[in-house]
Amino acid sequence: MTGNFDWAYLFEISLTGIAGGGLYALAALAFVMVYKATRVVNIAIGELLMVGAYLFFTFASMFALPLWLAIPAAVLGTGLLGAVIERTMIRPLLGEPPISVFMVTVGLASVLVGLVEMIWTADQRRLPDFMPTQPIMVGDAFLAPKVFWGALIAVVFIAAVLVVFRFWRGGVALRATASDQAAAYSVGINVPRVFSLAWVASAMLAAISGIIVGSIGGISSSMGVFGLSVLVVVIVGGLDSVLGALVGGILIGLIEALAGAYLGGEYKLLATFIVLVAVLLVRPYGLFGTHEIERL
Amino acid sequence: MRIGTLKETYIADAALFDSRTQKVWLAVGAALLVLFPFMASDYWLYLACLVSINVASATGLNILTGYTGLVSLGQAAFMGLGAYTVAVLETKVGTPFVLNLLTGGFVAMLGGIVVGIPSLRVKGLYLAIATIAASFIAHFIFANWKFTGGTGGLSVPPAKLFGMALDTSFRLYWLIVPVTLLMLLGAANLFRTRVGRAFIAIRDRDISAEVLGIPLLRYKLLSFGLSSFYAGVAGGLWAYFFRVVTPESFPLLMSIFFLAAIIVGGMGSILGGILGAVFMTMVPELLKLVVDLMPGGSELTVFLSPVRTVIFGLLIIGFLVFEPHGLAEVWRRVRRFFHLWPFRN
Numbered sequence: 001m002t003g004n005f006d007w008a009y010l011f012e013i014s015l016t017g018i019a020g021g022g023l024y025a026l027a028a029l030a031f032v033m034v035y036k037a038t039r040v041v042n043i044a045i046g047e048l049l050m051v052g053a054y055l056f057f058t059f060a061s062m063f064a065l066p067l068w069l070a071i072p073a074a075v076l077g078t079g080l081l082g083a084v085i086e087r088t089m090i091r092p093l094l095g096e097p098p099i100s101v102f103m104v105t106v107g108l109a110s111v112l113v114g115l116v117e118m119i120w121t122a123d124q125r126r127l128p129d130f131m132p133t134q135p136i137m138v139g140d141a142f143l144a145p146k147v148f149w150g151a152l153i154a155v156v157f158i159a160a161v162l163v164v165f166r167f168w169r170g171g172v173a174l175r176a177t178a179s180d181q182a183a184a185y186s187v188g189i190n191v192p193r194v195f196s197l198a199w200v201a202s203a204m205l206a207a208i209s210g211i212i213v214g215s216i217g218g219i220s221s222s223m224g225v226f227g228l229s230v231l232v233v234v235i236v237g238g239l240d241s242v243l244g245a246l247v248g249g250i251l252i253g254l255i256e257a258l259a260g261a262y263l264g265g266e267y268k269l270l271a272t273f274i275v276l277v278a279v280l281l282v283r284p285y286g287l288f289g290t291h292e293i294e295r296l
Numbered sequence: 297m298r299i300g301t302l303k304e305t306y307i308a309d310a311a312l313f314d315s316r317t318q319k320v321w322l323a324v325g326a327a328l329l330v331l332f333p334f335m336a337s338d339y340w341l342y343l344a345c346l347v348s349i350n351v352a353s354a355t356g357l358n359i360l361t362g363y364t365g366l367v368s369l370g371q372a373a374f375m376g377l378g379a380y381t382v383a384v385l386e387t388k389v390g391t392p393f394v395l396n397l398l399t400g401g402f403v404a405m406l407g408g409i410v411v412g413i414p415s416l417r418v419k420g421l422y423l424a425i426a427t428i429a430a431s432f433i434a435h436f437i438f439a440n441w442k443f444t445g446g447t448g449g450l451s452v453p454p455a456k457l458f459g460m461a462l463d464t465s466f467r468l469y470w471l472i473v474p475v476t477l478l479m480l481l482g483a484a485n486l487f488r489t490r491v492g493r494a495f496i497a498i499r500d501r502d503i504s505a506e507v508l509g510i511p512l513l514r515y516k517l518l519s520f521g522l523s524s525f526y527a528g529v530a531g532g533l534w535a536y537f538f539r540v541v542t543p544e545s546f547p548l549l550m551s552i553f554f555l556a557a558i559i560v561g562g563m564g565s566i567l568g569g570i571l572g573a574v575f576m577t578m579v580p581e582l583l584k585l586v587v588d589l590m591p592g593g594s595e596l597t598v599f600l601s602p603v604r605t606v607i608f609g610l611l612i613i614g615f616l617v618f619e620p621h622g623l624a625e626v627w628r629r630v631r632r633f634f635h636l637w638p639f640r641n
Contacts, residue, residue, distance in 0.1 A: 041421045092617050099367050102421055103559055104616050106552055110609030117602035228428070235425045270436045273429035277414070280426050284417040294503055 012141040019151035021253020028245035030205035037198035044109035046227015052207025053214030082203025238289020341465035354573035356526025362563035365499030372550035373431035378528030379535040393455035404528025412520030439543040449542030562624030
């Protein structure tokens with residue numbers, strides 16, 4: 001350990017981790033959007049990712065559509081699914097305790113996994129390559145091209161989402177609903193529509209990150225496990241904080257990569273969960289989450 | 297129309313079984329439980345044992361989630377703790393099984409209390425996720441510690457009662473079902489005591505409960521401890537039943553299964569925990585029967601596992617959307633119908 005510590009290796013691993021964290025951040029953003037607007041903890045986020053990736057697989061590999069058509073089709077399809085989920089499962093539960101709604105998304109995750117296994121079988125599939133395959137060098141460090149381009153796409157979309165929700169009317173309505181539902185109602189915002197909007201937007205974002213994640217690691221019906229890491233990210237960052245999702249994503253990506261490289265692959269999830277417990281003990285509402293004050 | 301159930305004393309009002317009809321039916325039920333192993337086939341006995349183990353664990357989770365309002369996704373991990381304790385004691389120490397089961401329960405209880413410590417500060421879904429973290433850490437320890445046999449797990453010799461090995465479903469039935477009944481009785485009585493009522497107060501509003509003089513941390517930890525004790529004993533029974541314990545035996549999915557069971561059955565009701573666990577354990581089996589009966593069944597078996605996953609999810613969603621108080625409420629409605637008969641409402 002003394003003297004000849006391989007700094008270049010550490011740098012390389014960290015880069016990969018940060019790039020992977022970009023993907024977490026995108027998925028976490030999808031999660032936070034629904035949580036902020038509707039106060040629903042969507043544990044099925046990983047499964048929505050999976051559906052997006054499988055739809056892309058269907059359009060691109062089975063129907064042989066060109067990429068510029070297959071990707072939007074998959075994203076729109078998942079968005080539609082998001083709308084259906086909101087109308088049929090989430091809206092009837094408005095006003096029910098959060099635990100019930102949480103459990104509905106648990107059920108939803110199970111339904112989606114089952115459907116995917118029925119339609120596409122449980123076998124692992126490969127998505128068609130659409131990213132450049134030249135290796136990326138940052139200084140002396142090598143970065144897998146898929147990871148690099150994936151992270152870049154994720155960053156672009158994160159930026160786009162942030163801009164859209166800052167300036168677009170619907171985005172402002174969404175932020176208004178998030179900060180005070182009753183006030184949003186009283187200034188004429190159609191709150192139920194905003195709920196739909198949040199779910200559709202979140203499902204579409206999930207589809208995008210699903211396509212990226214799928215093209216890096218392949219797709220299978222157990223892809224939803226990615227959602228577990230996303231869950232850790234949003235809890236660490238704070239459920240209702242966009243900044244938290246971004247910082248948490250990169251932090252967890254980094255920790256996973258470092259744990260995987262220095263301790264071994266089986267330590268990845270363990271390390272993230274230990275970080276989760278540590279953060280919860282110090283800051284029960286996550287790093288950037290709002291601390292709710294309870295009254296009687 | 298049910299008449300003559302006027303209660304004159306507080307004791308009568310708080311009694312566990314209040315009417316004669318109820319006692320008669322309970323006696324009938326008990327007789328059926330005694331007769332069942334002599335009439336049923338091995339397959340049904342196997343199911344009965346499995347159902348019984350699940351009922352015990354679901355009841356434990358019901359104490360924590362249904363009555364105290366703390367959502368936990370770590371029930372399977374606590375079962376794992378109990379199962380591993382029993383497996384280690386049975387293979388390496390060789391103590392009698394009653395002692396092993398109790399130790400399993402207490403080890404799980406300790407685990408539960410440790411996991412419960414954040415519950416004072418961390419609430420609701422943050423807590424649920426924290427329990428997921430605990431179950432992953434437990435899984436890691438089971439899989440990587442030499443003492444627990446690593447990924448291969450441990451195999452458990454059968455429990456011995458006066459030199460007789462309890463190695464068939466028929467014999468195990470006489471161990472598992474009475475233990476479960478005892479635990480059910482304990483849980484039902486718990487909520488007639490100060491402790492149980494404190495749990496309910498915490499569920500309804502924890503700050504109000506604290507104002508009323510209920511020390512939150514102590515009671516929340518107690519609830520975690522009791523719930524994991526149930527899980528630990530259920531896990532111990534599980535170990536004796538399946539006779540092999542591996543890290544993969546207690547996945548997160550199993551915790552979700554128990555949470556689903558008490559939702560489908562009815563949270564905050566002992567009967568709900570029983571009905572839910574029976575129902576959720578039997579549905580996959582019934583599904584298998586239906587597929588076997590259908591023409592061209594062999595081709596459909598490929599779809600059996602995904603269909604089971606879908607139905608599992610749909611049951612959770614369906615119950616939450618249409619019947620949020622679960623099967624226990626359905627049961628109550630049926631009972632009310634007979635109580636009021638021949639009048640409609």
